[in-house]
Amino acid sequence: MALAAAFPHGELLLASPVSALVRLASLAGTGAFWAAVGRSAAAILGGFVLSCVLAASLAALSARFRAVGELLAPLVAAVKAVPVVSFIILALVWLDSDSLALFISALMVFPPIYLNVLAGIGAADRQLLEMARVFRVPFRRQLWGIWLPAVLPYFRSAASLALGLCWKAGVAAEVIGLPAGTVGERLYTAKVYFQTPDLFAWTAVIVAVSVAFEHLFLAAVDALVRKVGR
Amino acid sequence: MELRIDHVSKAYGGQAVLRDVTVTVGSGVTCLMAPSGAGKTTLLRILLGLERPDSGTVHGLEGRRLAAVFQEDRLLEQQDWRGNLRFVLGSAFDEAEALTLLEELGLADTGAQPVGEWSGGMKRRLALARALLSPFDVLILDEPFTGLDRDNRRRAAGSILARTAERPVLLVTHDEADAKALSARIIHLF
Structure with a gap:
């Protein structure tokens, strides 16, 4: 009571969990809510998947051809060091706002996946590779027997880190670029109209979707680790 | 079939490891003997x-x-014996043939137990089985009986002799008993 009296506009500054949950339940009953979640998830997770494929392929090329690694090293260092908001503004100049979240999330995912897959390739057991060479084991079997068991633990920890990063950066890009009908646009609207319960509700949605996808993705990686380990 | 090593030298960081080695290896088992290092x-x-x-x-x-x-x-290490043999043999892996050889070597079927959980002697015998089951023209053995007791050493030597026929086998060891177990022609490297 005393707090309520001291801060008569408390809900405006800091929404209570109850009001955020009520707002979330009300939003979840609308098609626009699911469309926004779907659109943002498609862009952000699309960027994540694309970046994983690209980063793993380039890590394999870097391990095979030193020049590729040397060419990529300054780019990776730049992506790691430059603030994400600088990339978002730059990307807004190059791209339309609809592609922004995909591009930014891909960009944030690239360095950890690339560097960890490269480290995993470097950690592959040289003695086993020599054995495979002597017995003329085809590459496909080497991939399943030696390379994947070496790389997957590195990839797993990088993917766990990258999934959190890509949601944060992807939604930040949407808040700045304002692509229509996305979670980022809804967050921006909530901020403009001081709809604090909406802000909390959408934040909870981002966290929930991010955590759910992380669990699903890592479970799939774990299943693959078990498969290649046997 | 003959294998000829002709005036081979090798150095690492300026330190000679092999100096002008010349050896001829014919059919049957040839043992290169030299002290460790x-x-x-x-x-x-x-x-x-x-x-x-x-x-x-x-x-x-x-x-x-x-x-x-x-x-x-x-x-x-994370795979069982079947996985290890399949890795090298691919579609040529014949489970019945593999089990016969493993039995000869005194290895029981350990099911799906990863070889990482095996003893050193068991792993050694599986490594030997892998080599003997693969299609080879020349077999190279580097201290193949390490970690095997007398009985298992005898079994392993019997399997090697039975499965190499007239193909050249090059054994490298510092233990003359290994060479004797395989009735090898002994060449002292140094």
């Missing part, structure tokens, strides 16, 4: 194509299929 393993690595000699040549291995028991077991 005398470059035996380096010579085997050159024969296996894993190192290039600084000078000299190796004749008789062109296009030949090699099989080896390395100084280390070099097994896929």
Whole structure:
């Protein structure tokens, strides 16, 4: 009571969990809510998947051809060091706002996946590779027997880190670029109209979707680790 | 079939490991004997194509299929024996044939137990089985009986002799008993 009296506009500054949950339940009953979640998830997770494929392929090329690694090293260092908001503004100049979240999330995912897959390739057991060479084991079997068991633990920890990063950066890009009908646009609207319960509700949605996808993705990686380990 | 190692030398960081080694290996088992640290393993690595000699040549291995028991077991530790043999043999893996050889070597079927949980002697015998089951023209053995007791050493030697027929086998060891177990022609490297 005393707090309520001291801060008569408390809900405006800091929404209570109850009001955020009520707002979330009300939003979840609308098609626009699911469309926004779907659109943002498609862009952000699309960027994540694309970046994983690209980063793993380039890590394999870097391990095979030193020049590729040397060419990529300054780019990776730049992506790691430059603030994400600088990339978002730059990307807004190059791209339309609809592609922004995909591009930014891909960009944030690239360095950890690339560097960890490269480290995993470097950690592959040289003695086993020599054995495979002597017995003329085809590459496909080497991939399943030696390379994947070496790389997957590195990839797993990088993917766990990258999934959190890509949601944060992807939604930040949407808040700045304002692509229509996305979670980022809804967050921006909530901020403009001081709809604090909406802000909390959408934040909870981002966290929930991010955590759910992380669990699903890592479970799939774990299943693959078990498969290649046997 | 003859294998000729001709004036092979190899140095690492200016330190000579092999100096002008010349050896001819014919059919049957030939044992290269040398004390530990005398470059035996380096010579085997050159024969296996894993190192290039600084000078000299190796004749008789062109296009030949090699099989080896390395100084280390070099097994896929997370996989069971079937996975390890399938990795090397692929579609040529014949479970009945493999089980016969494992039984000869005194290894019972351990089911799906990863070989990482096996004893050193069991791993050694699986590494030997892997080499003997693979299709080879030349078999190279680097201290193949390490970790085996007398009975298992005798069994392993019997399996090697029974399965190599007239093909050249090159044994590298510092233990004369290994050479005797395989009735090998002994060549002292140094």
